[in-house]
Amino acid sequence: MLYNLHVKNLALIKEQEIEFSKGLNILTGETGAGKSVVIGSVNLALGGKADPSLIRTGEEYALVELTFGELEDIQKELLAGMDIPLEDDGTLVIQRKIMPGRSVSKVSGESVSARQLKDIGNILINIHGQNDHQELLQKKKHMEILDGYCDKDLSGLFGALSEDYKTMKDLEKELSESDIDESARIREQELLEFEIGEIEDAAVVPGEDKDLESLYHKMVNSRKISEAVYAVSSMISSGEGEETASDMVGRAVRELTSVVSYDEALNDLLSQLSDVENLLSDFGHSLSGYMKDLEFDDETFHNTEERLNTLNHLKDKYGGSLEAVLKYRDEKQLRLDALTDLDAHRNRLVKELDEIRSKVLLTCKNISDIRRKGAKALAKELKEALIDLNFLDVQFEIDVRSNEENVTAKGFDDVEFMISTNPGEALRPLDQIASGGELSRIMLALKTVVADKDDISTLIFDEIDAGISGKTAWKVSGKLGELSKEHQIICITHLPQIAAMADEHFMIEKGLSDGRTVTGIHSLNEEDSIKELARLLGGDKLTDAVLSNAKEMRQMAIEKKRG
Structure with a gap:
């Protein structure tokens, strides 16, 4: 409350x-x-x-x-x-x-x-x-009220109908689109063959563009990287005539080693310093390996740039990502297969459409049966409530009319409230x-x-x-x-x-x-x-x-x- x-x-x-x-x-x-x-x-x-x-x-x-x-x-x-x-x-x-x-x-x-x-x-x-009571003059409100009254029985059916109805409409659309003349079929088939071929020739691999973009960024900035890396290398271990970090740490280890026998407390310090020396050595080896891989020839740079251009062109044209490009190819392949044998494709669509339409109509009938049963109960309760509200001789019915040619995601019924407030009136x-x-x-x-x-x-x-x-x-x-x-x-x-x-x-x-x-x-x-x-x-x-x-x-x- x-x-x-x-x-x-x-x-x-x-x-x-x-x-x-x-x-x-x-x-x-x-x-x-x-x-x-x-x-x-x-x-x-x-x-x-x-x-x-x-x-x-x-x-x-x-x-x-x-x-x-x-x-x-x-x-x-x-x-x-x-x-x-x-x-x-x-x-x-x-x-x-x-x-x-x-x-x-x-x-x-x-x-x-x-x-x-x-x-x-x-x-x-x-x-x-x-002004809400004015909504009662609209028939769509009558359907809403009746469905609300029958909600517990209808909710599951509406979920199933909604999904099947969408499938039916998709099949109807696909069947309609397949109704094309021979020249149009050939033109579309040629376009599909070109697009599929363009994607397959590129041999697209998901995630490849991210790796190439990282590599290309590295190549473009290789000069700046080289200058920084060589400077670090000279500071660590490759100084010419100058004492490097490795030299100084090595000398420090030797100095500490010479006096460690005089005080056991120095053992921990020597151990830590030795670890630093080993880390510097490992770092130097890793840095040396990185420097060897840092050199790119013009051909590698050109090939990387061209491959990126190819992939970006496909993404711009077919979906924004390599995953979308491959999905586009698969969808178009299905369409191409259908056009290659159009009669068989249309026959399959007609069969699938007949099956799903039968399923939809059956669900609509079940919904309609529930509505009709609910309409009688609701009308009876409403009539009693209206008599309590000084409608002395009221007749009230809820008319549920079905039309299989007018199917929607809510069924094929038309619902309308019918009333007579005076004796003898229809x-x-x-x-x-x-x-x-x-x-x-x-x-x-x-x-x-x-x-x-x-x-x-x-x-x-x-x-x-x-x-x-x-x-x-x-x-x-x-x-x-x-x-x-x-x-x-x-x-x-x-x-x-x-x-x-x-x-x-x-x-x-x-x-x-x-x-x-x-x-x-x-x-x-x-x-x-x-x-x-x-x-x-x-x-x-x-x-x-x-x-x-x-x-x-x-x-x-x-x-x-x-x-």
Whole structure:
């Protein structure tokens, strides 16, 4: 669940902290008080678009921080799979700092990307915005909802279908490309023979270019190397008339040897000095061998340069590395073999394509069968939920239509929600029937049904009550209360029927601080909550009658929740 929301310097909010509770958290306030900023700040923290204009005027940055706790085991497993650590107390802290031109996001102190934030958000919370119900008018959303409902049965099939579908499309493309006339075949064959021959004539060996580049670099700089090496050699062991390092160390050994018999403590020093003498001797031999190999004739240099030019030409032309060049040759050899006997190649492709298409269609049928079974179950649950939301005589079906000629990586089905809200009316597509208020209730019904199947414990509703009132508002209020028994609900509303159902009631209002407008958010006690209900009921003044009505409404809500 979401424990805490901390917002600083965001829009009209100077600094606010909200401690959410379990159950139903209600946020109310006058129009324009800044209710949407609360949902917006949660979206920002979870990877939403960071607009620098949201930073409070005069401030350098805006900050949003969310603290989650009491996570489900599956949520912990998913987060662990993303290498997202929890705090020692089991909480997860998400922080996003928004600055002009950039934003910085951290989870448990570790920096993360906006993409990672969104993935984490999908694990922890489900947000239903004011316009989300409009997505119900799009058929692709219907497929998404049904597949989500059937997820546990479909997930493995989608993985297999995706792989086979890609293979099928690749074969279709290859078969199409093989449909060429004789003159085009001959031209392509000649080009392939030239390219393959060019690579094979070069006798490419992986890694050869690196060795040659090292050798060429050594040759180009051989003069500088020679001068340095000969200077070192003269210092070590080949001085003419001058005492070298080897001479001096040898003399030092002789001097120490002459006195070692007088003090055993000198034995260790003599041993060390003798090692130095031997090391210098070995170094001298190694240096001498290196000097013999340092001489290059012009022919060796020319051959090395030419070989490098040949290899670099092939890399530029066929892939950037010798490994890529060889891979290109192998791919083109397969294509050349196919062109050499085009009829046999096409026959093989047709056979492989028929086999993979049959496999794809079988998987699509299995997916379709699961969808049809799931559609009946989901439609039944949705109908029951809609009746609870004051759809008195509603008919609801999910139409799953299959078309083997229209296969995609998601199968060959077309899914559409069908509804009738009045007796005697035929079932029709959702976008031809539902009003704004009906769409809001249908979305709430979906959330109620799906919430029992997913592992997300926190749901946010931003004005789910749009377009409803009266008895229907009470029905929606009851459904939210029911949903809040198993989930944490955070709901922005303007309806007193819904606000009356609150387990925790927050007031959002504008005020002045140091001559500037600020949005404030604070928790209401029972008495203040009833006053806010009275305001929502529409009274210009909080008369005894309005307050009495508000108290009665609150009591009705409490009894409804208990029932």
